[in-house]
Amino acid sequence: HTPVAVVTGASSGIGAATVRHLSKLGFQVVMGARRLDRLEALAEETGAIAHHLDVTDNASVDAFCAAIGRCDVLVNNAGGALGADPIESADEADWIAMFDVNVLGVLRVTKGLLPRLRESTNATVVTIGSIAAREPYLGGGGYNAAKHAVGALTRVLRLELLGEPIRVCQIDPGLVETEFSVVRFRGDQDRADAVYAGIEPLTADDIAECVTWIVSRPPHVNIDSMLVLTRDQTSAQ
Numbered sequence: 001h002t003p004v005a006v007v008t009g010a011s012s013g014i015g016a017a018t019v020r021h022l023s024k025l026g027f028q029v030v031m032g033a034r035r036l037d038r039l040e041a042l043a044e045e046t047g048a049i050a051h052h053l054d055v056t057d058n059a060s061v062d063a064f065c066a067a068i069g070r071c072d073v074l075v076n077n078a079g080g081a082l083g084a085d086p087i088e089s090a091d092e093a094d095w096i097a098m099f100d101v102n103v104l105g106v107l108r109v110t111k112g113l114l115p116r117l118r119e120s121t122n123a124t125v126v127t128i129g130s131i132a133a134r135e136p137y138l139g140g141g142g143y144n145a146a147k148h149a150v151g152a153l154t155r156v157l158r159l160e161l162l163g164e165p166i167r168v169c170q171i172d173p174g175l176v177e178t179e180f181s182v183v184r185f186r187g188d189q190d191r192a193d194a195v196y197a198g199i200e201p202l203t204a205d206d207i208a209e210c211v212t213w214i215v216s217r218p219p220h221v222n223i224d225s226m227l228v229l230t231r232d233q234t235s236a237q
């Protein structure tokens with residue numbers, strides 16, 4: 001049988017690159033995101049199966065999970081930052097939205113697919129965290145807090161699944177050239193360029209290659225976590 005990989009947030013950036021790389025590796029990929037037009041184009045290109053998915057909406061997650069009959073690999077990738085304000089002027093709505101998509105989004109999809117992952121003899125959950133899950137950086141308290149929570153969720157899941165044939169891993173990328181900063185700075189490209197000046201970013205393919213490497217290790221090898229920075233970054237930028 002062909003192994004099945006599920007990728008959330010597959011309509012751009014790291015998620016889309018991961019769909020391409022896992023498809024090339026021989027997985028039947030099932031992908032979800034809100035921008036279905038983007039997914040349909042990627043489905044045409046890769047043979048992956050597209051479903052609408054909003055990880056902040058329980059009904060959407062339920063419908064997505066119900067459409068999946070088999071799951072050997074789950075890549076929890078949907079997420080992002082909203083705003084870059086200091087705590088003194090933090091917008092509570094942004095913080096709530098960031099926890100909803102980054103933390104509860106991972107919780108909802110993981111919870112929904114655990115029964116399918118348990119049916120696999122060699123399952124892997126790879127969650128895309130962030131450098132912000134390790135070292136808080138200035139310019140995004142809510143994102144830092146949310147990704148720290150993602151790190152805790154990953155580690156608790158690993159403890160809960162110990163002894164079962166399900167590997168649990170988190171990849172923490174540094175700066176990756178995707179639509180991330182467009183969302184973070186609400187389309188203000190000048191502000192994004194100023195923050196990221198002088199840093200040559202990683203590409204989405206760089207991170208997708210980490211995903212394929214992790215899932216193709218022998219079943220007893222669990223790559224617990226991976227911090228992937230650009231050469232121009234330290235862990236506190």
Ligand code: NJP
Binds near residue numbers: 036132
């Ligand atoms: O960004 P982008 P990345 N339900 O904006 C989807 C982390 N990261 O590839 O729904 C379902 O190109 C959205 O799809 P759509 C970051 O935190 C990045 O860089 O159609 N999906 C799109 O496909 C995130 O966890 C950097 O709008 C939802 C995807 O998420 C992951 O990498 C650094 C959704 C975002 O793609 C991928 O982000 C770092 C929802 N409610 C961590 N909301 C970096 N780029 O520098 C969004 O440390 N999506």
